[in-house]
Amino acid sequence: MxxxxxxxxxxxxxxxxxxxxxxxxxxxxxxxxxxxxxxxxxxxxxxxxxxxxxxxxxxxPFLLSFSHLTYSVRVTNKVGLPSFFCRRAADPVSGETLSSGTKTILCDISGEARDGEIMAVMGASGSGKSTLIDALANRMAKGSVKGSVKLNGEELESRLLKVISAYVMQDDLLFPMLTVEETLMFAAEFRLPRTLSKSKKKLRVQALIDQLGLRNATKTVIGDEGHRGVSGGERRRVSIGIDIIHDPILLFLDEPTSGLDSTSAYMVVKVLQRIAQSGSIVIMSIHQPSYRIMGLLDRMIFLSRGKTVYSGPPSNLPFFFSDFGHPIPDSENRTEFALDLIRELEGSPAGRKAWWNSTNLGRH
Known part of the structure; x- marks a missing residue:
């Protein structure tokens, strides 16, 4: 690099x-x-x-800090009415009317991420993981997110963020009949400076192939359902390569391990670790990382219904749950235990109250 x-x-x-x-x-x-x-x-x-x-x-060093991020959306609820009320034309069904309100998707989220590290955003489905990634990457409607996002203490403007960041989506949108090398070279032609010589672009692509661990698949086509090509994990790494061809400072990823087997998922996160160690800030959402993947993470934020449950290094997670009165058994996967416990507590009013009261304990 x-x-x-x-x-x-x-x-x-x-x-x-x-x-x-x-x-x-x-x-x-x-x-x-x-x-x-x-x-x-x-x-x-x-x-x-x-x-x-x-x-x-x-x-x-680069330090990305975010403070008090809050995001709400307007929702429309159906409210049942007694049958003797007349139905207006605007009402969707007889006996029902509409009432509007707001639903909080993110509530007062704060944290920081440093270059050289991977920060993982975790939580059950619907907890706000992808929304937080989108908010940090400025992919939300202007003015819809309250709070601040700063790099080295200065507000990140939208135009600047586009210059220094990359966002990798869950879906791999690749040309199936191009090889790995051709795909990355195609990205280099379009995303690197026009004045940069072809030889330098080729050097960048070759360095990126090594960084992504794709040397053995360089001449293999991407493939699709009808044509055999690279593996699922290799496809995901090619997708990441396309978005980091310009060597961004900030890298955002929405569940990069989704749909991959444990070995492929580990290889993807191992590549992300190398990208972070080369001088980038890596922030990703992930649903249920394995024990090996947990060992590659530097910071984590656990969300529950849009609120921060825990923020800190993975190594402190057992201490947090012990303080909360739910020690993690040695035989249990930490994240699986945490997700199961969160779902259980979210299911009862008393559990939710105890959970929110413990939130401040989790912010290390």
């Missing part, structure tokens, strides 16, 4: 100020200046820039 070191003389800020607390604007300006100098094009490509110019060159 390309890494560019900027010289001190090219920076408008002092060395001391830059090294002490680089702002997002300074970071991105350095990236833009160096990129333009190298490629002659302003099209975004993610480079890690050392703005201190010291001999001990280390990538500057």
């Amino acid at each position: 390309a890494r560019v070191v900027a010289e001190d003389s090219s920076l408008p800020v002092s060395r001391a100020a830059a090294c002490a607390s680089p702002t997002l604007g300074q970071l991105l300006k350095c990236v833009s200046d160096v990129r333009k100098e190298v490629t002659g094009d302003d099209t975004p490509v993610h480079h890690v820039v050392d703005i201190c110019g010291s001999i001990d060159t280390r990538p500057l």
Whole structure:
């Protein structure tokens, strides 16, 4: 993965100020200046820039923080009426009328994610996992989400977020008759700077193939129901590769392991770990990770009906449930135990009340 070191003389800020607390604007300006100098094009490509110019060159950290994210939608409920009420033309069925209200999908969600780490959003179906990913990736209607999302302490504007991020959907929309290499090269032609030479684009594609662990499948067609091709896990990794061809700072994924067997799912998350360790922030939703996948995660947020139940490292999850009075047995998968317990508690008013009262305990 390309890494560019900027010289001190090219920076408008002092060395001391830059090294002490680089702002997002300074970071991105350095990236833009160096990129333009190298490629002659302003099209975004993610480079890690050392703005201190010291001999001990280390990538500057990125921190994505989000505070008090809240999202509600208007809902229409059917309300039964006594039969002696006359039905208006607007009423859907005799004896029913409509009443409108709001339903909270996300309620006061806060947290942070760092480069070099994977943050997983978990919860039962309908808990708000995908909605939170969409909110962080700014894929919601403008103004519909309350709260703030910041990168290195500065608000993320929509235009900037599109430049430095990538979003991978659940569905793999690929051309079945192209090979893995052709698919990634096709993405490179369209998403990398026009001024970047074909040889450099090929180098980027080859580096990405190695990063995705697809070297043995380079010349294999994607395939479909009628044509044998790559495996399901390899397809998913190709889909990820298409979206990270430009080396984004932020990578959002909506259930990237959905529909995969345990081994393929593990390989996908292992690739995401390598992407994170190369300098990106990886945030994904996942339904029920295996024990091995849990070992690859750095942070997790557990949601229940749009609220944060637990936020912190996976290693602290047993302590949280022990404090709550439900220790996780050694023989149990932590996430399976947590999901089953959440569903059980959500099913009773007393359980829900106890659960919400414990929410503050889970924010480590």
